[in-house]
Amino acid sequence: MSGASASAGVVSAASGLVVATNVARILPGVVPTTLVHNIDLAIGANEFLAITGPSGSGKSSLLYLLGLLDLPTSGEVRIRGRATAHMDESERALTRLSTLGFVFQFHFLLPEFSALENVMLPMRALAVLAEAAMRERAHTLLGSLGLGDHALKLPEQLSGGQRQRVAVARALANDPPLILADEPTGSLDSASSEQVFQILRDLVDKSGKTVVAVTHDLDIAARCDRRIHLIDGGIGSDERSGH
Amino acid sequence: MSAMKLIFYIALTHVRFRLRQTLVAVAGVAIGVGFSIVMAALMQGSQADFTRQLIDALPHITVSDELRKPPVQPAETAFGAAEIHGLTPEVRRRGIKNPMAIMATLEIWVPGAVAPAVKTQALIRYASRDIGASVQGIDPHREPKVSMLATQMRQGTLVSLYRATNAIILGVRLAEKIGARLGSNITVQTTDGARMSAQVVGLFRSGIRSVDESTAYVLVKTAQILAQQTGLVNEIRVRVTDPMAAAAVAQRIERETGYKSVAWQEAHEDLLSAFIVRNIIMYTVVGAILMVASFGTYNIISTITHEKTRDIAILKSLGLREAAVRRIFVVEALLIGLVGAFAGWALGYALTRALGSIEIRNPMIDATRLPLIYSLLHYAIAAAVALASSVVAGYFPARKASRLYPVDIIRGAT
Numbered sequence: 284m285s286g287a288s289a290s291a292g293v294v295s296a297a298s299g300l301v302v303a304t305n306v307a308r309i310l311p312g313v314v315p316t317t318l319v320h321n322i323d324l325a326i327g328a329n330e331f332l333a334i335t336g337p338s339g340s341g342k343s344s345l346l347y348l349l350g351l352l353d354l355p356t357s358g359e360v361r362i363r364g365r366a367t368a369h370m371d372e373s374e375r376a377l378t379r380l381s382t383l384g385f386v387f388q389f390h391f392l393l394p395e396f397s398a399l400e401n402v403m404l405p406m407r408a409l410a411v412l413a414e415a416a417m418r419e420r421a422h423t424l425l426g427s428l429g430l431g432d433h434a435l436k437l438p439e440q441l442s443g444g445q446r447q448r449v450a451v452a453r454a455l456a457n458d459p460p461l462i463l464a465d466e467p468t469g470s471l472d473s474a475s476s477e478q479v480f481q482i483l484r485d486l487v488d489k490s491g492k493t494v495v496a497v498t499h500d501l502d503i504a505a506r507c508d509r510r511i512h513l514i515d516g517g518i519g520s521d522e523r524s525g526h
Numbered sequence: 527m528s529a530m531k532l533i534f535y536i537a538l539t540h541v542r543f544r545l546r547q548t549l550v551a552v553a554g555v556a557i558g559v560g561f562s563i564v565m566a567a568l569m570q571g572s573q574a575d576f577t578r579q580l581i582d583a584l585p586h587i588t589v590s591d592e593l594r595k596p597p598v599q600p601a602e603t604a605f606g607a608a609e610i611h612g613l614t615p616e617v618r619r620r621g622i623k624n625p626m627a628i629m630a631t632l633e634i635w636v637p638g639a640v641a642p643a644v645k646t647q648a649l650i651r652y653a654s655r656d657i658g659a660s661v662q663g664i665d666p667h668r669e670p671k672v673s674m675l676a677t678q679m680r681q682g683t684l685v686s687l688y689r690a691t692n693a694i695i696l697g698v699r700l701a702e703k704i705g706a707r708l709g710s711n712i713t714v715q716t717t718d719g720a721r722m723s724a725q726v727v728g729l730f731r732s733g734i735r736s737v738d739e740s741t742a743y744v745l746v747k748t749a750q751i752l753a754q755q756t757g758l759v760n761e762i763r764v765r766v767t768d769p770m771a772a773a774a775v776a777q778r779i780e781r782e783t784g785y786k787s788v789a790w791q792e793a794h795e796d797l798l799s800a801f802i803v804r805n806i807i808m809y810t811v812v813g814a815i816l817m818v819a820s821f822g823t824y825n826i827i828s829t830i831t832h833e834k835t836r837d838i839a840i841l842k843s844l845g846l847r848e849a850a851v852r853r854i855f856v857v858e859a860l861l862i863g864l865v866g867a868f869a870g871w872a873l874g875y876a877l878t879r880a881l882g883s884i885e886i887r888n889p890m891i892d893a894t895r896l897p898l899i900y901s902l903l904h905y906a907i908a909a910a911v912a913l914a915s916s917v918v919a920g921y922f923p924a925r926k927a928s929r930l931y932p933v934d935i936i937r938g939a940t
Contacts, residue, residue: 347933350843352843352931352932372847372848373848376842376846379843379845385843391840391843393837395539396539400539404841408850410529453844
């Protein structure tokens with residue numbers, strides 16, 4: 284059931300949903316700061332992956348690089364086999380919109396919009412569905428996360444856990460294959476944490492999504508299928524557990 | 527197009543949700559626009575008032591019996607080498623000959639009105655008091671078309687001049703000094719000794735003290751008798767429909783009649799150069815106010831945009847394109863700018879009306895109001911400047927924020 288996978292560090296560029304090859308990110312400055320380096324990582328479909336590590340080890344930085352929120356200084360991130368380094372801004376935006384969903388430690392909902400409108404925002408940006416269909420899908424998403432009664436509330440009228448669930452619903456708006464979560468339970472109490480974790484778990488088990496979650500909570504990490512442990516910006520270990 | 531719909535949807539929600547902040551911003555823009563308008567109205571109004579006074583003070587064009595150049599002497603025509611300087615003109619009778627014919631010719635083509643004037647100096651004598659005065663012969667029918675005299679009458683009218691033989695109209699201060707009233711019989715005596723008695727049939731008040739103290743009007747015929755120049759007038763005065771064209775008309779009159787013809791621009795050359803200075807002052811003041819107002823607008827709107835930096839990162843991380851995010855804030859700025867400009871128009875108009883209703887009383891002059899003008903151009907310029915600074919204020923901070931990788935903002939967020 285346990286044991287480091289023999290393939291840790293060996294990357295198959297063709298098969299992965301997200302494949303990072305020799306990625307490094309160095310912040311320029313008088314004294315350049317290395318956030319991550321020598322990252323070789325392939326993430327496939329239907330994986331539940333936790334990125335762990337001590338503070339400052341580059342967990343979030345890696346997640347942002349995988350999610351195209353940041354550009355690697357060197358190396359290559361491929362999403363569904365497509366190189367992203369030379370994409371222009373709007374192509375990258377479209378890739379984020381259709382392929383990736385983000386959940387941050389802080390919910391980052393837009394304060395002026397109701398839960399429903401927040402969830403509908405990515406759909407409106409993609410503009411594939413008709414207005415009525417968007418509304419229905421948003422309602423369904425919120426309902427499935429137990430927020431059916433809170434759809435018309437503003438973020439400030441919701442509890443921390445509820446906000447985070449709205450954020451998850453928003454990440455799922457355009458039905459992306461990959462959800463990236465940055466400390467999704469980091470600012471929640473234990474009951475809400477459990478609820479949010481279970482939702483992420485279900486996304487992998489029932490909906491076939493891939494979830495990559497940065498966490499410093501080792502309990503939560505232990506319940507994921509695969510754990511990447513970062514030390515000083517490099518991959519220290521990459522282990523899988525059967526589930 | 528649906529991208530534009532999304533942009534408007536987000537922008538409108540932002541603006542509506544932060545209603546108080548939006549109203550403050552709108553008020554800021556409105557105050558800037560309003561005050562720019564009222565200052566422009568005041569500055570340009572006083573400018574126009576000054577011009578009007580200048581133009582109205584004298585007839586637009588005065589054709590007088592002087593010649594700009596001495597008449598050509600026979601010696602000059604006979605010998606090419608002859609040139610005469612400092613010529614003492616032969617004594618000739620002063621006055622424009624055949625004035626009726628000249629006026630008839632002018633009336634054919636001059637765009638405006640023409641009136642004759644005979645000018646002479648005389649002593650006005652009543653109840654043993656003597657006052658020196660300028661006596662002018664006028665044509666009561668033509669006069670109202672070239673001067674403001676008809677509107678300045680306090681008692682009697684210009685036509686009253688026909689009511690009595692040797693009728694005379696006096697300035698109110700002049701009448702007061704000698705103690706004459708309507709109907710008083712006064713004596714007019716010229717320096718040449720001509721003397722006639724005249725009946726006061728009217729009083730006028732121009733508001734200019736020196737004029738009211740020492741001017742009297744009689745019929746042209748009466749003045750010609752006083753001045754002993756039957757059939758001659760001293761001046762033909764022209765009021766043209768377009769005062770700005772006076773100079774060209776004056777030139778043509780001079781060319782056609784040979785008499786010196788002076789337009790108001792030439793008569794007021796010194797004041798017109800002061801005019802340029804006033805213009806510079808006006809543009810500087812109005813420009814400065816517009817600039818201050820636009821900085822106010824810029825400050826408010828760029829602050830609003832800066833406060834939204836985190837939202838910009840969120841929108842970008844969701845997958846909105848950079849241009850779309852930027853446009854949201856430009857649309858917001860435009861909305862605030864537009865509503866502010868409209869409110870500013872209303873404010874500017876109301877302020878102008880309020881200023882215009884103030885009456886200024888002063889013992890020296892008649893009650894007057896502030897000279898204000900209502901010009902659509904002021905409204906257009908003030909609104910355009912406000913809109914431009916709004917858009918700039920929305921665009922640049924949004925561009926700066928949307929250019930960042932979202933992570934730079936998210937990293938710093940709490």
